[in-house]
Amino acid sequence: xxxxxxxxxxxxxxxxxxxxxxxxxxxxxxxxxxxxxxxxxxxxxxxxxxxxxxxxxxxxxxxxxxxxxxxxxxxxxxxxxxxxxxxxxxxxxxxxxxxxxxxxxxxxxxxxxxxxxxxxxxxxxxxxxxxxxxxxxxxxxxxxxxxxxxxxxxxxxxxxxxxxxxxxxxxxxxxxxxxxxxxxxxxxxxxxxxxxxxxxxxxxxxxxxxxxxxxxxxxxxxxxxxxxxxxxxxxxxxxxxxxxxxxxxxxxxxxxxxxxxxxxxxxxxxxxxxxxxxxxxxxxxxxxxxxxxxxxxxxxxxxxxxxxxxxxxxxxxxxxxxxxxxxxxxxxxxxxxxxxxx
Amino acid sequence: xxxxxxxxxxxxxxxxxxxxxxxxxxxxxxxxxxxxxxxxxxxxxxxxxxxxxxxxxxxxxxxxxxxxxxxxxxxxxxxxxxxxxxxxxxxxxxxxxxxxxxxxxxxxxxxxxxxxxxxxxxxxxxxxxxxxxxxxxxxxxxxxxxxxxxxxxxxxxxxxxxxxxxxxxxxxxxxxxxxxxxxxxxxxxxxxxxxxxxxxxxxxxxxxxxxxxxxxxxxxxxxxxxxxxxxxxxxxxxxxxxxxxxxxxxxxxxxxxxxxxxxxxxxxxxxxxxxxxxxxxxxxxxxxxxxxxxxxxxxxxxxxxxxxxxxxxxxxxxxxxxxxxxxxxxx
Ligand SMILES: Nc1ncnc2c1ncn2[C@@H]1O[C@H](COP(=O)(O)OP(=O)(O)O)[C@@H](O)[C@H]1O
Ligand SMILES: [Mg+2]
Numbered sequence: 050x051x052x053x054x055x056x057x058x059x060x061x062x063x064x065x066x067x068x069x070x071x072x073x074x075x076x077x078x079x080x081x082x083x084x085x086x087x088x089x090x091x092x093x094x095x096x097x098x099x100x101x102x103x104x105x106x107x108x109x110x111x112x113x114x115x116x117x118x119x120x121x122x123x124x125x126x127x128x129x130x131x132x133x134x135x136x137x138x139x140x141x142x143x144x145x146x147x148x149x150x151x152x153x154x155x156x157x158x159x160x161x162x163x164x165x166x167x168x169x170x171x172x173x174x175x176x177x178x179x180x181x182x183x184x185x186x187x188x189x190x191x192x193x194x195x196x197x198x199x200x201x202x203x204x205x206x207x208x209x210x211x212x213x214x215x216x217x218x219x220x221x222x223x224x225x226x227x228x229x230x231x232x233x234x235x236x237x238x239x240x241x242x243x244x245x246x247x248x249x250x251x252x253x254x255x256x257x258x259x260x261x262x263x264x265x266x267x268x269x270x271x272x273x274x275x276x277x278x279x280x281x282x283x284x285x286x287x288x289x290x291x292x293x294x295x296x297x298x299x300x301x302x303x304x305x306x307x308x309x310x311x312x313x314x315x316x317x318x319x320x321x322x323x324x325x326x327x328x329x330x331x332x333x334x335x336x337x338x339x340x341x342x343x344x345x346x347x348x349x350x351x352x353x354x355x356x357x358x359x360x361x362x363x364x365x366x367x368x369x370x371x372x373x374x375x376x377x378x379x380x381x382x383x384x385x386x387x388x389x390x391x
Numbered sequence: 392x393x394x395x396x397x398x399x400x401x402x403x404x405x406x407x408x409x410x411x412x413x414x415x416x417x418x419x420x421x422x423x424x425x426x427x428x429x430x431x432x433x434x435x436x437x438x439x440x441x442x443x444x445x446x447x448x449x450x451x452x453x454x455x456x457x458x459x460x461x462x463x464x465x466x467x468x469x470x471x472x473x474x475x476x477x478x479x480x481x482x483x484x485x486x487x488x489x490x491x492x493x494x495x496x497x498x499x500x501x502x503x504x505x506x507x508x509x510x511x512x513x514x515x516x517x518x519x520x521x522x523x524x525x526x527x528x529x530x531x532x533x534x535x536x537x538x539x540x541x542x543x544x545x546x547x548x549x550x551x552x553x554x555x556x557x558x559x560x561x562x563x564x565x566x567x568x569x570x571x572x573x574x575x576x577x578x579x580x581x582x583x584x585x586x587x588x589x590x591x592x593x594x595x596x597x598x599x600x601x602x603x604x605x606x607x608x609x610x611x612x613x614x615x616x617x618x619x620x621x622x623x624x625x626x627x628x629x630x631x632x633x634x635x636x637x638x639x640x641x642x643x644x645x646x647x648x649x650x651x652x653x654x655x656x657x658x659x660x661x662x663x664x665x666x667x668x669x670x671x672x673x674x675x676x677x678x679x680x681x682x683x684x685x686x687x688x689x690x691x692x693x694x695x696x697x698x699x700x701x702x703x704x705x706x707x708x709x710x711x712x713x714x715x716x717x718x719x720x721x722x
Contacts, residue, residue: 111619114622114623116619116622140622140628145625145627147625148622148623148624149623149625150625153623154619156616156619158616161615162616162617162619162620163617163620164617164621164635164639165713165714165715166635166638166639166642166712166713167634168714172620175621175624175626176625179624179626180625211715213714213718214718224620227620227624
């Protein structure tokens, strides 16, 4: 019985990230932007990656399609089926065949993500011409079609327009169209609505949910806003200083947050009708992850810290249940720890 | 687009007229005229010209009239008969001098510019794509040397080298035997050989500068977020570079082509003097010194038209290349 569910779950596996490290050599030492990150993405599901700015979300997302900065050193594995994407040659033929076709990405600043010198149609069609058809007419038709599907009215006309003729919301729709044009299995969305104003934000999120139902792709949804996570995701990984400090289903995270950092983030979500004058925010600043001693990176900001414990060792990960894990000394049971140490 | 060009062409007319008036006014501004300079020269060589003879000369060339009358006649001759006046220095119609020097100058300028673009743009791209590589450092060093070496010095060095290794300093644009010959294959080859040094000398500074500009523009563009988008689609690096940053980096360079051409056209005077090139620079220089007013005036006017045309070409290219500007101009 148990073995059966395990295989069922495995067949749903789309992407497996294991012990991913992305380090930048700097003059002061190694900057560990991503430090031992592991997570799975399941077919058709949405995984949220949440955390404050600089915690390594974007780099993680970029690393999945191998577009992390050239200056970084990457290790660990990112498995798409049997293929370890980390092992593929940078910008080589194999990873390029996956980019845009199996895994697509959308970015935070839609305006900047397009070149101002080519039409929207040209830039979307490029993907299609690369992965789906060599026929220009057909590619143009497919482009108009996808523009229509992301809710851009008058797509034939819009096809020939330039980015500066689009509004921010329209641009983000165009970017989504570009990403979905080859019907990827996985969409990495890096703060896709952060640059948009609130009403447009809601529209784009609704669109993404609708398109996920239609296309059936999985989404890695990167955001710093736990409020959006509730709306968009099935599962959420909370990142802090290059590590995942807690991961659980969305229900579980909201109902039963364990990590003091997660709790802090939840307290800082604005809720509609809340009378609070000011949102609580987590005190203190994020350290720079260079030459960190073996200790909890959240120690200095943590309300529940245990001096002499949290600042003396690496934090062990505790599997609280099937769908909930946390890295915090508050939940580290000794059994688990010996298991990790042995 | 075409209505924009027509509009701009029409706008050129008053500009050119205004410039021609200013040019003519300034040229006759210094005290004396060609005749007084001529008389002074005669005196130093022992001949004395009397007042009556000078007066006669002035009258026959119309130099005794007010400047605006002279200007009117000059312009009228230009419009009605294509007559640009008479060069007192050369004792020939201005138009024949212009025909002779201007076409050669144009050829040398255009070849210099092509040289500049053909060398600097690929190097600039390469240096940016391989930033901090050994080749990048070498090109950078070359660039600084090129920018820092004065043209005349470069000209002399190259002439010397050519003399030592080829046995001919390659002065002028033709070997003596070809100067008055008709165009044949042999003359063409000779011309081409003589072009090498001038083109390098005239083009070197701008080549070095353009490498820096192109490299900087490329690095700037390659840092932009649209590069990530292009990569995320699965395009190859080469295609991305050529389609996006190169196009973006070349735009400002191509669109200033008009201005650059004018700059090369007018800026090669010293090189032309040093290399004894039959180009417009030295001729113009002499015309100004001796107050050969119709020649100098026509020349300045010609330059002004070149600059206005160059600007027009640049503006058109800019509009053509950049959709954002096209939009703003309402096309
Ligand atoms: N090109 C780079 N060179 C050096 N460090 C970088 C570079 N890009 C990102 N980093 C570092 O990696 C960390 C994570 O960055 P990022 O993934 O962009 O954060 P975010 O969670 O805000 O998306 C940051 O600390 C940042 O300083
Ligand atoms: Mg980010």
